[in-house]
Amino acid sequence: MPRIDLFTPELTARRQYAYFETLEKTIKVGLALYFLVLLCGILLTLFGIRPIQDFWEESRTVAMTVSFGTLAGFFGIVYWGTSKIQGLGEVHVWLDETLFGFLKKSNDIIFDGLLTVLRPEEQKVAVRITPDDQGAIAQSIFSKLSSDANVFQVLVRSGIFRYWIWYWITVYGTFVFSVLTTVSFIAVIGKIDPHINAIFSALWLLAFAHLGLTLLLGYLLIRMTKQVVWSIVFSHKNEVATILRTNIARFQTAL
Numbered sequence: 001m002p003r004i005d006l007f008t009p010e011l012t013a014r015r016q017y018a019y020f021e022t023l024e025k026t027i028k029v030g031l032a033l034y035f036l037v038l039l040c041g042i043l044l045t046l047f048g049i050r051p052i053q054d055f056w057e058e059s060r061t062v063a064m065t066v067s068f069g070t071l072a073g074f075f076g077i078v079y080w081g082t083s084k085i086q087g088l089g090e091v092h093v094w095l096d097e098t099l100f101g102f103l104k105k106s107n108d109i110i111f112d113g114l115l116t117v118l119r120p121e122e123q124k125v126a127v128r129i130t131p132d133d134q135g136a137i138a139q140s141i142f143s144k145l146s147s148d149a150n151v152f153q154v155l156v157r158s159g160i161f162r163y164w165i166w167y168w169i170t171v172y173g174t175f176v177f178s179v180l181t182t183v184s185f186i187a188v189i190g191k192i193d194p195h196i197n198a199i200f201s202a203l204w205l206l207a208f209a210h211l212g213l214t215l216l217l218g219y220l221l222i223r224m225t226k227q228v229v230w231s232i233v234f235s236h237k238n239e240v241a242t243i244l245r246t247n248i249a250r251f252q253t254a255l
Helices: 009-047 050-058 060-083 088-099 100-114 119-126 129-143 149-158 161-191 196-235 237-252
Strands: none
Touching: 009 060, 009 119, 009 161, 009 196, 088 100, 100 119, 100 129, 100 196, 100 237, 119 149, 119 237, 129 237, 149 161, 161 196, 196 237
């Protein structure tokens, strides 16, 4: 079977859809897994390890079968439920604004990068546009450039989409383990289980590990965003400038 080039012009639209569909499935799997971890962690923290130990001591084979079957069933239910969530993007925005703010920094970098094609006096007008309108302008520019196979090639080869997916997944993890750390700390105070101190230690270590990884990915994404925007703007100066001037003229009357 002949190799199909991801960037063959006549296949770009179909390949783009398949590519983003894969990314969407990845983030939903991550969301389902961490939601399952949250549920299991809360149950483990509230009821302790003893019930699990007693269950496993009765019959390891049965316990293993039941445990894996239950987890697989719960994961299937949770994945199906998360797949039905509408407005996942709004959840991402809320989590990022609440915890880190890398998305806003990235959006600012994108708009500032686009403005480099304009004259200084035009830039002064553009920066007075509201952040929401700036985002709409940037989105319109990339929508018009999306039909260019070279733009899609730059974006895919940079890996920026996949890094954003892993960033959101680590944000989920940071949030989940932060909640579990808080719950386990309450359990430590209440002395619910003899092993609760060990559970608390493991959870806060995992929370800090996720926090460190999220920050690492966030700063990497900021650097990648600068490089990708510069590359696209440099190769499409005229198109970007035309779209910007059209939008600036439209917003000028409201400024």
